[in-house]
Amino acid sequence: MAFMTLFIITGAVAVAAALGLLFARNAVYAALFLVLNMFALAVLYLMLGAPFIAMVQITVYAGAIMVLFLFVIMLLGAEQLKEDGGPIAWQRPLALVLGVALLLEVTYFVFAALGTGVRLLPPPEGFGDPHAVGLTLFQQYLLPFEVTSVLLLVAMVGAIVLVKNGRARAASSSEAGEQ
Amino acid sequence: MLFDAVHNAGPTFFHLAPLAVFIPLLGATINFLFGRRLGERGVASVAVGAAAVAFVVSVLQWLSLQGHHEAVTVPIVEWLTIGDFQVAWAQRIDTLSVTMMLVVTGVGTLIHIYATAYMHYDVRYKNDPRRYARFFGFFNLFIAMMMILVTGDSYLTLFVGWEGVGLCSFLLIGFWYEYDILGNPSTANARAAKKAFVVNRVGDFGFLLAIFTLFWYFGTVEFEGVFAKVHEVAAQHPNVLLAVTLFLLLGVTGKSAQIPLFVWLPDAMAGPTPVSALIHAATMVTAGVYLITRSAELYLAVPQAQAAVALVGGLTALVAATMAVAQYDIKKVLAYSTISQLGFMVAAVGMGAFVAGMFHLVTHAFFKALLFLGSGSVIIALERAHHPLPDDPEAQAVAGHHGHDHAAHHGEHDAHHAPFDPQDMRNMGGLLRRIPVTSWTYIVGALALAGLPPLAGFWSKDEILLEAKHLQPVVYGLLTAAAFLTAFYVTRQLVMVFLGKPRTEAAAHAIESPRAMTGVLVTLAVLSALGGFLNAPGVHAFGHWLEASLPEIETLPFNLTVAGISTAVALFSMALAWSLYRRVRAWEAWQHDPLEKVLGPGLFDFLRQAWHWDDFYRAVFVQGYDALAAFLAHTVDWRFWHDWFHDTIVAGTYRRLSRFLARPVDLGIIDRIANELAGSVQGLALVLRGLQSGFVRTYALSVFVGVVLMLGYLWWVIVR
């Protein structure tokens, strides 16, 4: 029962944070709501016997990635933006209606397919701890792991090239303007 | 003796025979490719060297044939193989072909040497020294082609050489293709070359028909094969041999300038004088005589053809001699004389006197080459005196000697007279004292031509007359008359050119030619004087030598009557000419030819215009052809074919059809379909382009709608 209670509370927090992201006027708030949502998900991961993933969720996602988001928001000064109106204002209510429709369909499918019969007990000893994850990662998934390093390198190079080129172009255009 | 030693030791040089073709070819190639870089001395060395090597090769062939006179065949390459029909390029070395080789390369080498000096002046007078190398390239090419002609062992190979020398003749007649004979800008020389080429085509047409006929009835074109079948074919198809021999005769009249195709040779004098000497006097034009001699087996089987050949030769000899007496151009006289002498040879070989014909060919090559080269020397002598070149110290000295005289004379010339013609005999006179070597050698050649004993021309001509008296009395009459005229025009020319006093400044200051030219003249003069003893009565070395290559022929013994008559005729004719022309010695300016007074202006002009033979051809063939071409072009092609058939019938019908297809069919149906289709696609696109709004979120919305609809459909499927 304690598990159920904990699930309901954390789930409610996660949903509330998600809705906060949806409706927050300020982008900084939206980011902070997302951080909250991620913490809630980390708790759920712990409940599901994935302590390693939970830690990664907090350090990488809530920590590094969201900090990067906040940093960019601050850098661009784009926290305030008029959200309603605009050329395609008509699709906002349509999006809400479609969202509700999708939720109804998914709810039907989830409960029709899984039911509520399968109850998740506390995990067996050692399931999902860093030791087990590490063994699987470096034995079974060694090649994909190495490939992700290449992917990250490419992303890094790409980001640098994009930003650098933009700067060079801005510089040259400003020079042209001076002339 | 040397010959016996060679014979006994047994070395033969037949395998070297192809060099006679390929060395001159190599020389020509070198001069064509690198001539401009070699300089005149280099070009001359290459050309003369190549010709001399060919001569040495010919002499080696002669040595190899000593003692055993059988023909030797030297294969060079397989040429044509069509089924059973095979033609190889092989050389036939026998006494006949070696005779021709020796004449062509021997006289050819001498003329090459002469030309090295002559062309030195010629290219400078024409202001194009760079053409020197081209001349010698053509000259060597000619030697190579002539070697192919005389050594070919089949009619087809002979024909290749025949055409090759024709090409060289064309190239060299038109060597100064942008000038006329006086050096003025004109197309005259080019037209002369074209005329020679076209007239020769008519003869070649006959030669080709002969080859085709031989191929059809004999199945081979090789000499051995053809001769072996003569009697067989003569028995089966009596007229075939007559056709072949007459077709060959047509070819001979073209190449050897006989009636009716001789008209090209006088115009061929447009080429530089060494060309006239080598090609149009000594060698190429005698190819026809060689061809008939080579085909002796064929001709001996058809007496009618022999008579025709002899008659053509005799008539040509006489007619051309009449033309020669009325010419003023020093080279034109020699040209008509050459035609006439070729007539002697053709008449001789025609009536079966092959040895006499070939003998006259050899002696004629000596003295006619000498005369042409002498005339070239005279022309250059006058040209140098008239118009000294800056790099010609000898001429400059003469010009300085008569300095103001010449200048005044020159100015007068330019102001009041036609350009100075160094070939016109009326501009000469008294050259004997100015240019003695040229003059004396020329006189030797001229007397040989006139047939005075003991010079070469006497022996060979006498032999022809002797045979003619025996074989064809009519031809004997024609030839005797021709001999009379020959002595006449020779004397006329000698008097006009060398005796009397100079009639122009240029003649008065003529300059003797350099040693390269006079040396050749002296050599040829010696040959012209002594060459007759090759076959003099009692010696008959030439006759015995040739017998190996010819069917059996009887040789007539020397007849004092015939020799006496011909000598008497020549002397009488010379005396007549002397009495007519001796007053020329005192002439100051030219008015009328004495002969014109005797013959009357009409007849003299008729002879001078070569019996209006050219005008006749122009009226009948050229203008007829032009009229036919005009009719075909204007009436048949333009009016009927183009205007009526094409424009009215074809184009009109097509236009109507295309109008129908264009308006109702294309615009009404096909275009309409395409336009309607395009319009509807365009309308649809106008509607659909609204979907492509550019808003990313709208695209995301459409994805979302798709997901919701798909899941809804699945739900509906499951529930149902």
Next chain:
Amino acid sequence: MVPTSFYIFLAALLFTIGAVAVLFRRNTLVIYMAVELMLNAANLAFVAFARQFEALDGQLFVFFVMTVAAAEVAVGLALIVTIFRTKHSVDIDAMHELKG
């Protein structure tokens, strides 16, 4: 104990909210965050099924998803910065030149 379907339902709910947010908001940065939310919802489903079937592969897949998300965020934010330099705005509706 909590049934698997509850976790999956929660994941679906979060995913829908994320998707609606993508359609709803004009701030490009917030749209990016909504995409992250959707990824997280998918991760939750992975982890839940990994627990149900007691297989670690699900968790490792989440690990790889996170790596890819990190790469995506790096490039995406670089793009946003570049666009901001020319447009001086992060309004996604301002970028609609690519249209028919």
